[in-house]
Amino acid sequence: MHVQMFCDGGSRGNPGVAGSGSVVYGPDGETLAEVAYVVGKKSSNNVAEYYGLIRGLEAAAELGATRVDVSMDSKLVVEQMTGRWKIKHPDMQKLAREARDLAKQFEKVTYAWVPRAKNKKADELSNVAMDAAAEDGTPRILEASTPSRRNSASDLATSAGASSAEEKAEFSRGKGTHQTASPSHWAGQDAPRTRFVLLRHGQTAHSAERRYSGTSDPELTEVGQAQARRAATTLATMGKVDVIVTSPQRRARQTAAACAEALGVPEDAIEVVEDFRELDFGAFEGLTRQEAQERDPDAFGAWEASASEKPPSGESLAQLHRRVTRARLMVQKAHEGKTVLVVTHMTPIKSVIRQALGTGAETFRHIFLDLASVSVVEFYGDFGVVRTFNDVAHHRQPAS
Template sequence: MRVKVYTDGGSRGNPGVAGSGSVVYGPGGETLAEIAYVVGQKSSNNVAEYTGLIRGLEAAAELGATEVEVYMDSKLVIEQMAGRWKIKHPDMKKLALEARDLAARFSTVTYTWVPRAKNKKADELSNVAMDAAAKGAAPGIVGEAEQNAQKDASAEKDHVVAGPAHWSGHDAPRTRFVLLRHGQTAQSVEKRYSGTSDPELTDTGREQARRAAAAVAAMGPIDVVVSSPLARARETARACAEVLGGVDVAVEEGFREVDFGAFEGLTRAEASERFAEEFGAWEASTSVAPPHGESLTQLHRRVTRARLALQEKHAGKTILVVTHMAPIKSVIRQALGVGGEVFRHVFLDLASVSVVEFYGDFGVVRCVNDVSHHR
């Protein structure tokens, strides 16, 4: 009998309270087993993910399966179990050996990565297990009655808690913009103005992009991915698209970085020394452009047009926009409905995530400069 095993695991705190979820589907797509498993009070995400795999394989064996297709949204576990990535951590080696011993019971086992959006049931079960762990439950399978009670409580909570649309009195569909700044480049290392120039990511920048991509995928389904036309943003967007399941990346000219004109490639000190009068005027007013460049007011108008076009085309969807510091500040400014002071008083780290929502013309800022995925 061929079965499909979907599995997931998570840790709140990494390490922290941890749980895993596993679902076994039969040849006709029917659900044969669901397991929510408390992993521990101080376990990592990877330990929880491996535990979910082991519980799923155990269930498949108990059901008499001979062929197993494993689906997970953990790139690490999938690549390690497929033998393409090395396993260095001792805890992971022990768990991987246990999983391989279980896999040897079947005639064939395949491992396939899927985006989190296609692994919702296992994710739900892992959260049930983490909820139980948070209440002090010992490691082990969460009972069916307790699982149902926690699912009901979660559903009731989701039903009664009102969101921004309720409190603001707006009933237009929510269009969510997940705004991701690109990773590190050589110019960002040297703190040089980088607008129209087109440097690629450094090795550090590529790692930042991979971490940010995983964080974005963990936020939930992404319907559309849009990128600035500049290489550093497109490369970061490609990393996200890969983790999200190979989705297409649309390039949007309106989200390119501000044109720094004569200041391009200079540090702040160099620009203020070479263009003292012009630099002072530029810093004093968002409506003043650098010589041969673009003012922040001009950028704001450009980004506003681009955001409105995306919102009209993808109303009610979640849109990932991979872009630069100034365009992200512009979208935050649009949601807040404030003046140009945002450009001076908000800072965005490399590969940081911000989230802004629009309900028609009403904007809400949900998150600014989240970099927890880099810690």
């Protein structure tokens, strides 16, 4: 099997907390494996980049690949692995030998430099690993990011039509209906399905006035409370919810409480996950878009133009995406195979949808979510599927 592998690594401090990311793509561009690896508390960028290469080659070997085309935005590692540049540092010499030993098991391995903009997913994974390294620098592969092993040479024959027992039963019950099969069937996935029902909170005074509302903590208006109740009533008809998770902010917690009542879940059983909070808009908090533009046109323009830029004293979309990815992985690990209702905000929901789609930061600009809207995303290991997006049917008034 001929695969493409993108890898990256980084260090905050150089040397500092370090992590690497690797992504392996199949012959048709499908994602076969994603690996986020914690390098340690005090390593350099180049060491982390080598670990991205090593962990990626390991994942490719585990998948049964015979040829690997490696792409990296590290000119140094690419030139050293091709033999065009000498390796002087002892740490790098050791890592290069390890990478070359791994490469020997394939029929062919090629190395190519790519600009950073074309290595976004590996960069994203390395940042997830660096976030984990800041908390615990023990070198390790983050569990939720290990290879899915789907479509590997050894299990293509057995897993192509596999799905969980629950999904098989659902399909059996649904014969003759709109169902054709589960996403796991068509994707050749046998990992358990973890379903995320994503509910945006109801209206607040800020949302009614179209103001940026991130760190501030407005409560639901009367309209927002009614929206939350309608959404909750609809959710109660959509099937079993095993867990309710909420952002710590009041508007989300109030919406989650309405859902708990409708679903018959004790309110004290709701899990609060800090990293599902809304984006920190910094100096633009509480302003309308026009007011923010007028207050600081240069900063506003830079922020709108790039996911890596942040408002003054605020948070970038890239930073939010990393923490929400971390939160989703944590919840998925804790409740694998369950249905989880996540009550949160516009931007975190966009992040989870982006994770399921496997797309870049431009996704944030091209999707929109209404107040108290419902979206449904499923993850089978690291493979994501969007099932429902921005459903607001429960807010439509019946015809008179």
